[in-house]
Amino acid sequence: MPSSQSTDGTRTDVLLIFPPQTEARFFPYLSLPYLTGHLRRRGRRVHQADLNIAVLHELLRCPALLDDAVRAQDTGDDGKAVSDWYRHEMADVFAAHIGELRAHVLEKAPAGELGPDRAVRLATLALELLVRDTFLTRTWEDLGRLDDAVRRAAERPPAASDVPLVSLRHLVTGLLGRHRPRVVGLSVAFFSQLAPALLIAAWVRQLAPDTQICLGGQQVMLRHDGLARLPGVRETVDALCPTAGEEPLERWLDALDGTVPLAAVPGMTWLPRAGGAPRTGPAVTLRFRDLGPPDFTGLPFRSYLNDALELAIVSCVGCYWGRCAFCSYGNRSLPQGGYQQGTAPQIADAVEAVVRATGTRYVSVADENTNLRLILKAMRAVRERGIRLRFGVRSRLEPVLTDPGFCHDLAAVGCAMIAVGYEGTSQRLLDRVDRGVCAADYQRILDNLHAAGITVRFTVMGQVLDETPDEFEASLRFLVDNERRIGIDALELMVAEPGSRLTGSPDDYGLALDTSDRLAGNPELSYLAGRVGRPLAVRGGPTRTEALDRLLRIFHTVRPGRTNGPAPSRPAPDGSRAPAVAALRPHTWVRTVPAYADDRTEVRVTLADLVKERFYALPADDVEQRADGLLMARTDRGRRLLARLADAAAGTPDPALAAPSARSTS
Numbered sequence: 001m002p003s004s005q006s007t008d009g010t011r012t013d014v015l016l017i018f019p020p021q022t023e024a025r026f027f028p029y030l031s032l033p034y035l036t037g038h039l040r041r042r043g044r045r046v047h048q049a050d051l052n053i054a055v056l057h058e059l060l061r062c063p064a065l066l067d068d069a070v071r072a073q074d075t076g077d078d079g080k081a082v083s084d085w086y087r088h089e090m091a092d093v094f095a096a097h098i099g100e101l102r103a104h105v106l107e108k109a110p111a112g113e114l115g116p117d118r119a120v121r122l123a124t125l126a127l128e129l130l131v132r133d134t135f136l137t138r139t140w141e142d143l144g145r146l147d148d149a150v151r152r153a154a155e156r157p158p159a160a161s162d163v164p165l166v167s168l169r170h171l172v173t174g175l176l177g178r179h180r181p182r183v184v185g186l187s188v189a190f191f192s193q194l195a196p197a198l199l200i201a202a203w204v205r206q207l208a209p210d211t212q213i214c215l216g217g218q219q220v221m222l223r224h225d226g227l228a229r230l231p232g233v234r235e236t237v238d239a240l241c242p243t244a245g246e247e248p249l250e251r252w253l254d255a256l257d258g259t260v261p262l263a264a265v266p267g268m269t270w271l272p273r274a275g276g277a278p279r280t281g282p283a284v285t286l287r288f289r290d291l292g293p294p295d296f297t298g299l300p301f302r303s304y305l306n307d308a309l310e311l312a313i314v315s316c317v318g319c320y321w322g323r324c325a326f327c328s329y330g331n332r333s334l335p336q337g338g339y340q341q342g343t344a345p346q347i348a349d350a351v352e353a354v355v356r357a358t359g360t361r362y363v364s365v366a367d368e369n370t371n372l373r374l375i376l377k378a379m380r381a382v383r384e385r386g387i388r389l390r391f392g393v394r395s396r397l398e399p400v401l402t403d404p405g406f407c408h409d410l411a412a413v414g415c416a417m418i419a420v421g422y423e424g425t426s427q428r429l430l431d432r433v434d435r436g437v438c439a440a441d442y443q444r445i446l447d448n449l450h451a452a453g454i455t456v457r458f459t460v461m462g463q464v465l466d467e468t469p470d471e472f473e474a475s476l477r478f479l480v481d482n483e484r485r486i487g488i489d490a491l492e493l494m495v496a497e498p499g500s501r502l503t504g505s506p507d508d509y510g511l512a513l514d515t516s517d518r519l520a521g522n523p524e525l526s527y528l529a530g531r532v533g534r535p536l537a538v539r540g541g542p543t544r545t546e547a548l549d550r551l552l553r554i555f556h557t558v559r560p561g562r563t564n565g566p567a568p569s570r571p572a573p574d575g576s577r578a579p580a581v582a583a584l585r586p587h588t589w590v591r592t593v594p595a596y597a598d599d600r601t602e603v604r605v606t607l608a609d610l611v612k613e614r615f616y617a618l619p620a621d622d623v624e625q626r627a628d629g630l631l632m633a634r635t636d637r638g639r640r641l642l643a644r645l646a647d648a649a650a651g652t653p654d655p656a657l658a659a660p661s662a663r664s665t666s
């Protein structure tokens with residue numbers, strides 16, 4: 001608890017920051033709200049800032065930033081390259097729709113002509129364009145180079161930095177000025193946040209030298225030894241927190257007040273700036289079941305990149321199974337006491353608190369592997385309190401889901417979605433990685449979940465040890481057979497993360513690990529390389545290139561979620577076609593590639609749908625474009641092409657120019 005003598009009433013005790021750059025933009029990442037809730041209940045002044053989403057909000061407030069960023073990305077080829085044209089058009093479309101984007105993203109108000117899906121997509125694309133090829137989106141070969149680059153970036157004058165870095169520094173300066181925090185805590189959940197987090201730490205050290213700085217989160221749990229050795233980290237960071245941060249932060253503030261000795265603060269690794277070995281405090285004692293609900297106050301929780309308002313809770317820390325060999329997160333739960341779950345009333349309290357504070361009607365249970373029986377009990381309790389909401393979970397394809405009654409009960413309390421990791425259908429491989437599930441159950445489980453109306457979304461893992469070609473084909477066939485009833489969120493190759501059983505005993509899994517400092521992730525398939533670990537080779541298994549090709553085959557073969565009829569612009573199953581269209585007005589986000597960027601404009605009109613990121617080429621013999629942009633069919637084939645464009649939502653048919661009903665071919 002705060003000591004009344006020692007606290008300065010004008011200062012915030014802790015400023016918690018979630019740094020860029022990650023795709024976690026659907027709802028606030030939970031580390032901050034749980035830490036905030038705990039510390040506020042202990043009487044502390046806390047401000048939480050999600051700078052990952054704030055970079056987007058800055059862009060929405062000041063769309064000219066995108067023009068500046070795009071100009072900095074010009075190739076210098078007189079701006080005539082199609083890539084330059086594309087980026088400038090994107091900035092133009094973004095500026096043209098800024099009112100709808102602000103309304104939808106910031107306020108969840110109607111998105112006008114764009115509609116909610118396109119608004120989210122356009123905002124995402126604009127943000128990615130803003131940060132493209134900047135420090136925020138660099139990937140790293142090893143921690144040493146990352147640390148060096150952070151130190152150089154921190155020494156650079158703000159005006160010489162990338163456009164989004166100037167914005168980010170401005171945000172950090174504003175937070176420090178308004179809150180004058182005694183402690184800044186940076187939560188680093190994803191590897192792609194590590195360099196920006198260290199840069200923010202360096203800025204805080206420059207701008208507010210008396211502020212204490214702590215780094216925590218999943219990446220610190222995985223890599224604290226390596227981080228503690230980096231010169232840049234030793235210069236700027238006071239403490240690493242490789243455990244849940246609630247109790248360490250609470251007790252650190254007590255120590256800063258002088259009410260407990262620093263040596264009594266649990267869960268921290270102290271990095272003496274004068275040099276010397278890091279010192280580690282005692283273990284934490286606070287249990288998850290004693291934690292209260294998350295507190296989202298202060299976060300712009302309505303303004304995330306989502307179609308609707310969505311918030312999250314967790315029901316546990318770690319994973320009750322914990323044994324999957326590739327899972328560093330789960331493997332940390334293996335020692336006694338490593339896994340902790342909430343009680344059903346506690347989880348129900350958290351859900352109720354979040355619903356009452358925010359009005360959300362959808363809650364993500366953001367565990368890595370939810371105990372489904374526990375969540376069923378908790379959500380029943382929520383219903384009994386008169387609260388109706390839908391929720392999503394992440395879990396294995398657990399044996400309990402072979403019971404249709406259980407799936408029905410889950411759906412009845414609001415379960416709408418289960419996210420699942422899929423490593424294929426080879427029981428041999430599932431057993432080798434100790435997945436603890438039965439592939440023979442998979443079909444029945446998907447049937448049950450489908451019958452209950454629960455959506456299933458897969459993350460597909462490739463290079464699962466020595467997967468044979470036959471095993472891969474069977475796993476692919478399972479996906480194809482079920483493509484109408486699954487979604488696929490991500491494809492990724494297996495990664496040997498630090499702390500995982502794969503890394504601890506690679507021989508047991510037939511792996512050869514590169515034990516140098518080199519890092520390996522999934523740059524081809526995952527956002528900013530995704531999870532990062534040691535480079536690996538599987539003895540007797542597919543090479544990385546072969547494994548990647550297999551995942552690409554899945555990408556090109558499986559058509560997830562085709563439950564709503566044929567894809568746009570394909571003939572219907574009965575062979576009938578959409579009515580012909582004589583004239584089509586392209587939407588404002590569908591732009592015509594100019595002659596200087598398309599050397600075949602004499603024979604075609606090329607359109608770019610900047611929101612869908614799709615190009616369409618229309619033969620000039622069949623379609624012409626008027627000076628005002630209207631596309632006019634010249635032939636029956638042209639009318640059919642325009643009909644397909646209308647079907648692909650690229651434009652609106654002009655009613656003043658109705659199509660003749662002719663069906664003849666050109």
Ligand code: SF4
Pocket residue numbers: 319320321322323324327329330331368369396421435
């Ligand atoms: S992959 Fe999932 S089920 Fe397996 S240990 Fe990790 S969290 Fe647990």
